[in-house]
Amino acid sequence: DAGVTQSPTHLIKTRGQQVTLRCSPISGHKSVSWYQQVLGQGPQFIFQYYEKEERGRGNFPDRFSARQFPNYSSELNVNALLLGDSALYLCASSVYVGSYEQYFGPGTRLTVT
């Protein structure tokens, strides 16, 4: 079975622009979480979605938003990009919210110039 997939792999954007990152969970997994990993740091929790509803949110500004589709795939949107948004964005899927078996994708490397 395919693991968690994310697209694109790399992305370069300019300050002030908007970006959309995509994630497809493992087949049968209904929950998707997003994390931001700044270079040299551990991942930080952004959102968790389950059954198309937001179930948890980390300490990130409103410029960050996400949604989950009927096929359980998810998009993360970031508006008005700042240099500090440069990071590896990781998507994780699990069978349901509260399931501690989270499987991570390879991430999308976002560079903001």
Add this chain to the structure above:
Amino acid sequence: AQSVTQLDSQVPVFEEAPVELRCNYSSSVSVYLFWYVQYPNQGLQLLLKYLSGSTLVESINGFEAEFNKSQTSFHLRKPSVHISDTAEYFCAVSDSGGGADGLTFGKGTHLIIQP
């Protein structure tokens, strides 16, 4: 709020030597504990987890970790490391109340295996 402290940013060790990666956490509620490994240019892989039961948990590739509630620690150990163990290791915690608030990670420990 929860936090995780990984006391060493880098741990160099010779091949076939033992290693311990330290992790301490703070939380006002019951927690679940995890170790993840990240190889270069890859995502995170779950190495092992403590949810309940025996405080000593083991992975299939020889790592083990022990949950110590009184010391709020979850140190990772391996009796004999290999070159292939070179990676970044992250300790993480989640409250046991439902998991919707995601995992809280430490800053990571870079394990460097020297031949």
